[in-house]
Amino acid sequence: MKKFLLIVSLFALVSCANNKVDTIIHHAVIYTVDSAFTMAEAIAIKDGKIVATGKNDEILKKYTATESIDAGGKAMYPGFIDAHAHFVGYGRSLFQVDLYGTTTWEEAVERVKTFAAKNPDIPWIQGRGWDQNKWPGKTYPTNALLNQLFPNTPVVLQRIDGHASIANQKAMDLAGIQAGQTIVGGSIETKDGKLTGVLIDNADDKVYKQIPEATKETYLQWLHAAEKNCFEQGLTTITDCGLNYDDVDAIDTLQQAGKLSMRIFAMLSDNDANLQKYLKRGPYKTDKLFVNGFKVYADGALGSRGACLIQPYTDKAGWTGFLLRNKSHYDSLAQVLAATKFQMCTHAIGDSANREILNVYNKYLKGKNDRRWRIEHAQIVNVNDFNLFGTASIVPSVQPTHATSDMYWAAERLGAERLKGGYAYKQLLQQNGWIPLGTDFPVEDISPFKTFLAAVFRKDAKGFPDAGFQMENALTREETIRGMTIWAAKASFLEQEVGSLEAGKKADFIMLDKDLMKVAENEILQTKVLSTYLGGKKVH
Numbered sequence: 001m002k003k004f005l006l007i008v009s010l011f012a013l014v015s016c017a018n019n020k021v022d023t024i025i026h027h028a029v030i031y032t033v034d035s036a037f038t039m040a041e042a043i044a045i046k047d048g049k050i051v052a053t054g055k056n057d058e059i060l061k062k063y064t065a066t067e068s069i070d071a072g073g074k075a076m077y078p079g080f081i082d083a084h085a086h087f088v089g090y091g092r093s094l095f096q097v098d099l100y101g102t103t104t105w106e107e108a109v110e111r112v113k114t115f116a117a118k119n120p121d122i123p124w125i126q127g128r129g130w131d132q133n134k135w136p137g138k139t140y141p142t143n144a145l146l147n148q149l150f151p152n153t154p155v156v157l158q159r160i161d162g163h164a165s166i167a168n169q170k171a172m173d174l175a176g177i178q179a180g181q182t183i184v185g186g187s188i189e190t191k192d193g194k195l196t197g198v199l200i201d202n203a204d205d206k207v208y209k210q211i212p213e214a215t216k217e218t219y220l221q222w223l224h225a226a227e228k229n230c231f232e233q234g235l236t237t238i239t240d241c242g243l244n245y246d247d248v249d250a251i252d253t254l255q256q257a258g259k260l261s262m263r264i265f266a267m268l269s270d271n272d273a274n275l276q277k278y279l280k281r282g283p284y285k286t287d288k289l290f291v292n293g294f295k296v297y298a299d300g301a302l303g304s305r306g307a308c309l310i311q312p313y314t315d316k317a318g319w320t321g322f323l324l325r326n327k328s329h330y331d332s333l334a335q336v337l338a339a340t341k342f343q344m345c346t347h348a349i350g351d352s353a354n355r356e357i358l359n360v361y362n363k364y365l366k367g368k369n370d371r372r373w374r375i376e377h378a379q380i381v382n383v384n385d386f387n388l389f390g391t392a393s394i395v396p397s398v399q400p401t402h403a404t405s406d407m408y409w410a411a412e413r414l415g416a417e418r419l420k421g422g423y424a425y426k427q428l429l430q431q432n433g434w435i436p437l438g439t440d441f442p443v444e445d446i447s448p449f450k451t452f453l454a455a456v457f458r459k460d461a462k463g464f465p466d467a468g469f470q471m472e473n474a475l476t477r478e479e480t481i482r483g484m485t486i487w488a489a490k491a492s493f494l495e496q497e498v499g500s501l502e503a504g505k506k507a508d509f510i511m512l513d514k515d516l517m518k519v520a521e522n523e524i525l526q527t528k529v530l531s532t533y534l535g536g537k538k539v540h
Contacts, residue, residue: 019063021046023507023536026056028071029515033078033485033500037478043076045507048535052503074530075515077481078501079236079508080448081488084376084397084438087230087240087264088247089162091222092214093442094229097127099157103134105141108157113149124211125150127157128442130166133303133409140189143168143197156207161443163301165204166197175206185324187306201300201324219250220259227262231540233446234510234529237263237489237498239438241345241376242295244269245277248284255288261534263288263508265492267295267345270333283341292493293343293374296333297324299353302379302406302413307350310382314415321350330360338364338371343493345374345397351382351421358388365392374491377402377440380414380422390431395491397436398425400454400475401444407460407469419470425455426473435475436491437483448484452516453524455480461525477517507536 026042032053042059044051052059097115102108108130116125132140146155146168154171158164167175172195179190186202188195199207214222230238243251243266254260266289268274274294278284284291299321300306305313308321330346337344344361348354354375361373369392378389378396389396403423411419429435439451445461453459455475458468468474475483489499498506514527532540 021051021063021065023067023069024059024063024065025069025071025076026060028074028076028511030076030501031078031481031517032502033482034502037482040501043501043507043509045536048507048537050501050503050505050507053501071511075512075517076501077234077510077512077516078485078499079510079532079534080234080484081237081239081494081499082230082235082438082441082448083239083436083483083488083491084241084399085238085441085446086162086242086443087226087238087262088222088243088251090229090442090446091224091226093128094225095218095222097125097157098129099127100129100160101134102130105130105132105135106145108141109145109149112146112155112157116150116153123153124171125153125155126211127155128162129160130157131160131303138409140164140196140198141166142191143195146197154207154210156204156211158204159301159304161301161303163306164198164200164304165207167199167204167207168197169195171207171210172197174210177203177206184326185300185322187322200304201306201322216250220254223251223254223260223262227260228540229446230262231532231534232529233448234512234532234540235262235446235448236508236510236532236534237265237494239265239267239488239492241267241347242269243267244271245274248289248291252284252286252289255286261288261539263498263534264290265293265494266291267293267343270294270296275336278342279336279340290492290494292341293345294333294337295376296330296344296346298330298346298348298357299323299350302349302410305413307380308353308356309350309380309414310352310355311418313413314418315412320352323353323356327356330357331363334360334364343371343373345376347376349377349379351380351385351418354378354381355385355388358385358392358394361394362388362392365394367392369393372491372493378428380418381424381428383421386421386424386427386431389428393432395432395436396428397438397491398423398428399438399440399444400425400451400458400480401439401460403458403469404454404460404464405444407465423470424473425475429475429479434487434490435479435483436488437480438488447525449516449525449527451484452477452480453521455483457521457524459521463522481516507533509533 189198299308486499
């Protein structure tokens with residue numbers, strides 16, 4: 001009998017040892033975001049991965065943990081995933097002149113003056129965030145004030161969307177830009193035969209090529225600042241759209257050395273150097289980095305009238321915008337990438353650009369597939385072209401806050417009828433049954449909560465408009481949460497690793513002070529991230 005009891009006791013000890021985990025979080029309201037959108041109360045984590053989710057009693061009886069956390073009924077979600085952003089660019093922008101929210105050109109220049117006074121030894125002054133659509137008259141400025149104030153220091157200030165810049169004369173002299181020059185996919189603006197400093201799309205490339213590369217220390221400073229802000233917002237995976245291979249190498253080195261924690265899905269910019277390096281190599285994957293896409297640009301932005309439209313802009317007679325490359329480029333690149341495992345991910349804003357890329361994709365994808373080639377933004381789509389997403393399983397990767405930023409002036413550009421095919425997230429969702437959501441930060445604010453508000457209620461941070469913007473294309477709360485988690489993961493072939501709280505997946509999750517599935521509309525933007533976990537470790 002004693003021997004029997006000893007065996008039973010030893011068996012119990014072994015069983016407990018086998019069910020030992022690192023962390024248990026219990027008494028939470030857990031949205032697993034699995035296929036059934038299952039709810040749970042507790043979660044067990046070991047070695048950075050989820051072991052199990054379930055009821056409180058079930059998890060607490062089955063597992064013992066080094067750390068046990070009572071969530072006190074707070075809401076838990078998978079870590080947010082931004083399906084389209086610019087992580088490196090955002091980090092860089094945090095150390096430049098902040099021009100977001102300026103209401104006049106003069107205010108923007110005053111900010112440049114203040115920045116210059118605080119950084120007297122800086123060789124180049126850079127800034128980002130101006131938007132002439134928010135200024136009186138909605139017209140582009142000239143660089144006269146910049147030339148007067150900074151005759152010997154080069155200055156270049158990027159528009160909010162990254163598709164136009166204004167440079168002073170010193171910067172243009174260094175770049176060799178002269179009045180009368182033409183460039184494919186860009187426009188060098190002049191007035192009365194003289195340069196205004198405004199450079200649209202490809203026209204500003206020469207200026208940016210003159211700027212010295214950042215030191216390793218500065219680069220790390222950028223990324224640490226970006227990562228900190230992302231974790232504070234509950235973001236655990238970022239899709240960085242348009243990096244060069246040296247950026248990817250630097251990120252990989254920092255991650256491997258434990259100096260950078262953020263998970264990144266990297267799209268390589270469409271240029272010869274990146275293609276030559278990676279086409280032979282193929283996709284590259286580590287625990288925190290996945291290089292599997294090429295970012296291609298079809299056209300510019302609607303705000304700078306660089307988006308390529310089928311019919312002329314309503315507010316600029318005879319002007320339809322332009323493609324950034326010759327049409328043959330998109331066809332030949334698609335043919336090359338179709339023979340690889342890489343995703344083709346193309347920025348397309350205007351209805352003409354979307355049609356062009358959709359037709360090219362359909363030509364090489366040849367029907368339903370699981371290649372997950374993406375159209376980034378899919379902003380203005382002709383009513384006759386929506387079906388082209390579904391016929392070739394093309395992923396529309398959209399950013400809900402673009403709709404609520406552009407709604408103030410989009411009708412002026414497009415007219416009421418054409419606008420009906422704009423920011424049409426519900427119609428796009430219906431094509432494949434899923435849709436990834438992002439912010440495009442730093443073009444838009446980094447906040448996922450603004451994404452949620454814009455997608456569900458189609459309103460901006462000011463609560464405008466009262467009835468919502470084109471509410472027929474609003475998403476439900478569940479669809480939006482999926483778009484910010486599991487569908488964003490799926491868009492990058494990461495859905496088996498992150499995006500939901502299921503056994504075997506990485507323990508990336510967040511705890512909020514308000515429940516997004518229940519919170520009142522007017523409290524969404526007050527929601528705070530109480531904690532962010534990456535691989536089971538608390539990072540915020």
